[in-house]
């Protein structure tokens with residue numbers, strides 16, 4: 520879905536009011552960067568992911584090494600089937616690489632046993648999906664608290680209300696997802712992802728199911744989280760202009776990184792992708 524160019528003539532992104540007031544309380548604010556072996560919030564080294572075996576094996580990732588610095592917004596792009604979602608799932612601890620390592624700060628998560636990984640993932644990683652993935656029978660408030668409750672660290676009521684207020688949904692705590700628009704549901708998903716102040720927010724095509732205007736609101740919200748809270752965000756997208764909200768664009772093709780672009784224009788991204796056939 521195409522979006523209008525988010526940057527003004529001065530190259531700046533439009534301001535968004537959401538999330539601003541949480542900056543001071545964030546454990547990952549720009550003044551307090553997450554420390555790690557090399558300063559990265561999350562990194563992976565030599566990541567391979569093979570699905571199946573023998574003649575039917577699919578090599579989705581073929582040696583990906585990439586690090587995401589704290590307080591930055593990265594877009595992951597590439598043709599369909601290039602391994603974007605697989606990379607996101609492996610780095611977010613939702614899938615196991617066949618070989619290679621994934622680090623969150625000083626913890627090598629690719630070595631952790633399932634239970635410990637699940638607990639750490641719920642506490643340290645936020646995930647926003649294209650299809651929102653809310654529980655329809657639960658209220659908005661219950662949806663936002665669910666990952667924390669599963670991790671044994673339920674967020675306080677004040678934190679939940681504050682997170683909802685910051686995504687523009689104050690007063691909707693008792694609504695069910697079915698009573699909200701698509702954009703509002705994605706805002707609930709963002710509040711759910713951010714309420715625990717995750718090390719990294721991963722988003723897989725977060726605007727893919729939304730109209731253009733609503734998509735821009737969601738991208739602005741993600742951008743504001745980076746600018747105002749020092750949130751680290753990694754987003755898979757097919758849209759070059761959506762990628763314009765990011766600081767950096769990592770381009771995948773056939774399971775390897777073929778480009779790593781610093782604040783490219785939408786035109787430069789489109790050109791790179793069209794040369795890849797994406």
Ligand SMILES: Nc1ncnc2c1ncn2[C@@H]1O[C@H](COP(=O)(O)OP(=O)(O)OP(=O)(O)O)[C@@H](O)[C@H]1O
Nearest residue numbers: 570571577579597598599600601602603604605606
């Ligand atoms: N569970 C699976 N079993 C087998 N093959 C898979 C599985 N998941 C992904 N693949 C394959 O791995 C490759 C990479 O898939 P992936 O979904 O990561 O690509 P993508 O770049 O995110 O694609 P798209 O843009 O179409 O969503 C594809 O060839 C895909 O068919």
